[in-house]
Amino acid sequence: MSRYDDAFANFVSLPVPSMRQLERVHDRLALADAAATAGVPVPETRPLSAVSDWTEPLLVKSRFNVLADAYLEDLGPEDVDVVKDLVHVDAAEPPERTVLRRTMRHEPIVQEFIPKDGEFVVGALYDHGTPLLTFQHEQIRGTSYTGGGGVYRKSMYDPELDAVARDLLAELDWHGLACIEYMRHARTGEYVLTEINPRLWQSLPVAVRAGADFPYAYWLQATGRGDEIVDDYEFGVGSHLLHGELGYLLSVLTEASPHVERPSVARTFMDVASSCISDPHFDYAAADDPGPFLAGVRSKLPF
Template identity: 60%
Template sequence: MPPVDDDGPSVLIPTGVAPYSYPCLRSLSRRGVRTVAASERDHVPVFSSRFCDETARLPSPDDDLLAYKDALLDLAAREDVRAVIPIREYDAYLLSRYRDEFAERAAVEVPSIETLERVHDRVKLAEAAETAGAPVPETRPLDAVEDWSGDHIVKSRYNLLADRYVDTHAPDECEEVNHVTHARPDEEPDREELVAEMNHVPIVQEFVPSSDEYMFAALYDEGDPVATFQHRQIRGNSYTGGGGVYRESMYDPELERVARDLLGELDWHGLACIEYMEHAETGEYYLTEINPRMWQSLPSTVRAGADFPLYYWLQSRDRTDEIDPDFELGVGSHLLYGELGYLASVLSDESPYVERPGLGETALEIGESMVRQPRFDFLRLDDPRPFVSGVLQTLSKSD
């Protein structure tokens, strides 16, 4: 899609195949902001959206992170581009690591790299939560664990493996490690196997019995909250957990307090998506992680009236006084292929700590919620092509 020669402001939205950037395109294009969607992939579902005004090609961040960064800088240097929105972990890291370089070209609402490191390093994040007085699972490096009695989870220490955090990666290398292992009680896992699988020494966290999962989202301006949002996660990618595929907006002042205390301790700036578990016995909100970027369930957030793409744009233009942070309670939205993945997980996934639900009961619950809350993340009657494109890509991969 060629660029249009006009004087309107543009926003740069780096994106992958997953369509989580779609709400940014939809929200801002409808308000007269030209949307520039950039990706290392050729066939990206959101490229087909009526709200995608221009596309651009990027090098793969997996192949050369610095080449990807330089390409983003070139696009950000265009006279019409006024802001860059972090969609993926690569983007959050690069925009913070090279914040001064990007800020010379376009607005970037991201924390300093020192603050980001306190979030990307889950050991440091746990320390920050403890300082803020916020509940957090006991978190230790794998090599610091001697007693394996009780229930534990082994996961990556970092949101992103990059040279700022680990000495195994060069400046042009990065890697996301999302593997989670549920360790069996009184069984010490194989250290060499875990380190080889995750390419670094992971962390061990105590398993927290949870009754529900929640998300707190926020946009901050130099330590001050500009807008916040909450939802309860009804279903995730798997019955054992993961990103939300069906959620409903809600508000609990205690969750608001806990999250704000943590972000205050971090002196936060920019976007934050904080995931919490509600302790099944105490009812306390236990921190899971922070994502310093737009989040998987952003479409559901915007459906409830919390338009964070617009909020981000307004803050980048020094117009935070125009932000109305109110949202509607009890609004649910479904990620359709995520719901199918959740159903499949009942057959394929397993955990020694989470009871497997019945297949028939699960299918009935999904169907009932779709009738009661017929809202979908990417299926839009006024813009069906991204959804259709995504379905066709999924089907082609399964051939």
């Protein structure tokens, strides 16, 4: 919709970022530059070809999550792929560049590893640089113990987190939806930018449960009723993605990282079980419609 906005403008009312805005957030090198311009903390970010020293704690990740001809010259209009590879570099065994390029199908980026004591999300709906609805949650657990999308989260508000999100979106002159992911630096306490996704997000149900109903607000904006959006929500509301919790448990059993200590299996199981009892709100588990939940469980099984 961003790329062909002119062709659809007379027929479809859909608030989406411009193609230039989309390129700045899809390209993680450009996003790091935008964050630096906005004065927002961001990990040092370089192309793979610019890195010769692997002795510092580093991560390798895709420069573009979405591979398309708008970003990569060797792709055609019918080519599309999604690359979410994340490599925790072991300084004793640096990765082979040719393997990384072949696996990710483009020149990836290298970022400094940020020691973190928390992960956070800011959801936002903007109208040409003006915020209509914002929301924050803390990610208690992700799809893996090393990170990933939130599977247990709680709504919250921190003015410092709000400030770095607004500064970045102001620099981008943002329009439409944005999901901004942050890490809290374990030593400095700063909120450090991870990435922006210009769409609705996996942990959306906790926002809706807390009162920040982004789908409804998006509909209001698209139909010219943005002034009816109430920018408010309840703090301390939690929700679980149950099949995601299963994925988290599996990551503790099967994954390893040179930078992140693996939690104990027993402690992890107790944490998941106790939080499900103390905070029994679930994204898709419903007695009268079990299909989505069962499909999610099946997608996480290793067989």
